[in-house]
Amino acid sequence: MSGAEFVPLSLPPLVIGTCAAIACALPGNFLVLRRQALIGDAISHVVLPGIVVAFLLTGAISTWPMMLGASAASVVAVILIEAIRRLGRIEPGAAMGVVFTTMFAAGVLLLEQTDTSTVHLDVEHALYGNLESLIWLDAVGWTSLWDFEALAGLPPEVFRIGAALCGVSLFIAVFWRALKISTFDEGFARAVGIATAPLGIALVITAAIAAVAAFDAVGSIIVIAMFICPPAAARMMTNQLGHQVAWSVVFAAVSAILGYVLAGYGPLWLGLQDAVSAAGMIATLSGVILALCARFGPCRRRAGAPLGV
Amino acid sequence: MFDLVSENGVAQCSNLEEGASPLAIRGLTVSYGQKPAVFSVDMTVVPGQMTAIIGPNGAGKSTLLKAALGLVPKVSGQVRVFGADLIKQRERIAYVPQRASVDWDFPTRVLDVVLMGLYRELGLLARIRGAHRAQAKACLERVGMADFADRQIGQLSGGQQQRVFLARALAQNADLYLLDEPFAGVDAATEKAIISVLKSLRDAGRTVVVVHHDLATVRDYFDSVFLINTRKIAEGPVEHAFTPELLQEAYGGRLATAQMDQIQPLAG
Numbered sequence: 334m335s336g337a338e339f340v341p342l343s344l345p346p347l348v349i350g351t352c353a354a355i356a357c358a359l360p361g362n363f364l365v366l367r368r369q370a371l372i373g374d375a376i377s378h379v380v381l382p383g384i385v386v387a388f389l390l391t392g393a394i395s396t397w398p399m400m401l402g403a404s405a406a407s408v409v410a411v412i413l414i415e416a417i418r419r420l421g422r423i424e425p426g427a428a429m430g431v432v433f434t435t436m437f438a439a440g441v442l443l444l445e446q447t448d449t450s451t452v453h454l455d456v457e458h459a460l461y462g463n464l465e466s467l468i469w470l471d472a473v474g475w476t477s478l479w480d481f482e483a484l485a486g487l488p489p490e491v492f493r494i495g496a497a498l499c500g501v502s503l504f505i506a507v508f509w510r511a512l513k514i515s516t517f518d519e520g521f522a523r524a525v526g527i528a529t530a531p532l533g534i535a536l537v538i539t540a541a542i543a544a545v546a547a548f549d550a551v552g553s554i555i556v557i558a559m560f561i562c563p564p565a566a567a568r569m570m571t572n573q574l575g576h577q578v579a580w581s582v583v584f585a586a587v588s589a590i591l592g593y594v595l596a597g598y599g600p601l602w603l604g605l606q607d608a609v610s611a612a613g614m615i616a617t618l619s620g621v622i623l624a625l626c627a628r629f630g631p632c633r634r635r636a637g638a639p640l641g642v
Numbered sequence: 643m644f645d646l647v648s649e650n651g652v653a654q655c656s657n658l659e660e661g662a663s664p665l666a667i668r669g670l671t672v673s674y675g676q677k678p679a680v681f682s683v684d685m686t687v688v689p690g691q692m693t694a695i696i697g698p699n700g701a702g703k704s705t706l707l708k709a710a711l712g713l714v715p716k717v718s719g720q721v722r723v724f725g726a727d728l729i730k731q732r733e734r735i736a737y738v739p740q741r742a743s744v745d746w747d748f749p750t751r752v753l754d755v756v757l758m759g760l761y762r763e764l765g766l767l768a769r770i771r772g773a774h775r776a777q778a779k780a781c782l783e784r785v786g787m788a789d790f791a792d793r794q795i796g797q798l799s800g801g802q803q804q805r806v807f808l809a810r811a812l813a814q815n816a817d818l819y820l821l822d823e824p825f826a827g828v829d830a831a832t833e834k835a836i837i838s839v840l841k842s843l844r845d846a847g848r849t850v851v852v853v854h855h856d857l858a859t860v861r862d863y864f865d866s867v868f869l870i871n872t873r874k875i876a877e878g879p880v881e882h883a884f885t886p887e888l889l890q891e892a893y894g895g896r897l898a899t900a901q902m903d904q905i906q907p908l909a910g
Contacts (some may be wrong), residue, residue, distance in 0.1 A: 366745075366749075480812065506769070507766060507784070508766065509766075510761065510764065510765075510766055510767075511761075511766060512756050513750070513758075514761060516748070517744060517745070517746045517748045517755075517758070518739060518743070518758070519712055520708070520737070520739040520743055521737060521739055521758070521810075523711070523712070523713050524711050524713065524732070524735065524737035524739075525732060525737075525761045525762055525814075526729075526732045526762065568749060571749065571751070571798075572749050572751065572794035573749055573750065573751060573754075574748075574749045574750055575752075576749075577749050632749075632794075636865065
């Protein structure tokens with residue numbers, strides 16, 4: 334494929350898909366270890382009331398108010414989940430289940446109260462994203478990467494997900510040691526003066542911001558898959574947290590790039606006519622990687638797991 | 643670093659002032675829901691001694707320790723550490739939680755866990771250097787786990803895990819060590835290793851407080867006992883506070899005669 338075709342049509346979706354996958358996989362490592370990996374699923378549901386409220390307030394379907402609404406709803410959900418978990422002393426999965434179903438239902442009710450014929454919330458779009466449609470019409474080839482005028486025409490999703498990825502990476506780099514200690518041993522962490530409760534909420538809010546930015550670009554199916562699959566697969570490749578995070582980034586990037594290519598060209602290679610959904614293929618591929626690691630990874634044996642098998 | 647110790651004084655204080663005590667608790671009440679777990683407890687830990695916190699299951703032993711560290715919210719009461727507020731004295735306390743309270747599947751190695759003990763020193767961002775690793779290795783050496791530095795923590799036995807936790811506490815180089823059930827479910831070799839480390843800490847002038855459940859070893863291991871069953875039953879040197887009468891009071895008559903025989907001082 335020539336640069337003239339690749340740069341405008343395939344490069345932006347590849348970059349956006351890879352950034353979105355990594356932005357979700359990074360906090361996913363800690364969420365999986367803290368048994369909070371379902372937060373991705375929870376956030377994908379709680380953004381609905383946020384988006385509806387943003388629409389009701391602004392009366393327009395535009396990106397920034399809706400993203401702000403979605404982010405605000407995520408933060409409210411995160412605080413509710415933490416409050417229920419700590420005050421009710423129940424496990425995080427149950428707290429998430431209560432909060433995200435309630436908020437999603439509230440969103441549906443709100444949506445019904447508005448004129449649904451004018452607010453067209455496309456479920457398919459939200460679920461699978463529109464990765465293939467994120468094209469860069471101003472580009473003429475590789476040289477456009479050095480052309481500021483052409484760069485200004487990049488899909489805005491590139492900048493949003495890029496900023497989210499930078500934010501997530503920075504948060505994890507700065508709080509790495511505190512996150513590691515408090516994830517492993519919360520009692521000890523608090524005894525040495527780490528503010529574990531605010532840190533835990535900050536982690537989940539960071540994840541929520543990554544999720545909202547990624548929904549906007551690639552849809553929720555990738556988000557849910559990337560919070561869980563690359564970190565879980567990476568855990569079976571190594572027994573060290575640092576290496577696990579590195580593996581998860583590799584797996585996320587491989588899923589995104591290979592998934593996009595396979596979705597675009599795989600059916601053609603098989604003699605079929607149409608390409609399949611890139612988001613669906615990326616999520617599927619991350620599941621396949623997880624399955625392969627579960628079968629062949631060097632560190633899949635767990636303490637306390639039954640021997641044999 | 644170890645020189646600081648002597649200043650804390652090994653001196654036995656019969657009439658201890660609050661300011662001098664490594665851990666002084668006044669009127670502490672902690673409640674889970676409606677039922678108080680610890681009710682109006684006073685405790686004054688004697689510096690340079692090994693103190694056992696003893697009581698039946700559910701008597702609030704661990705809760706007392708956690709409340710002293712600010713890990714569980716207290717309904718009322720005051721905690722002073724070396725005569726000052728807890729927040730100002732965190733460097734001087736090392737806490738060893740119950741082994742079962744963490745997930746040993748966590749992807750980390752033995753040496754990394756011991757290095758966690760240097761958090762106060764390193765903070766968020768300082769790099770771990772060779773000197774820090776050497777310090778952590780020396781702590782592993784003291785608990786007899788030097789050969790396991792690169793092992794994944796999930797591959798250790800229960801006793802080895804407990805020793806790693808103790809090594810992490812040693813890395814904190816604290817003046818007050820608070821240990822929650824360090825002898826629970828460990829092998830005899832580990833118990834021996836742990837008690838010898840704790841005694842060496844005590845002999846170096848550090849203060850050690852242990853939540854303990856094995857009445858048979860109290861006389862051998864400890865200088866003082868603190869008997870609790872939600873309320874404080876007794877506090878003092880082993881010979882005064884660890885008596886059959888007080889134990890029966892703490893355990894509410896639940897001690898069998900066989901157990902009582904074990905704890906009686908040997909005749910002659």
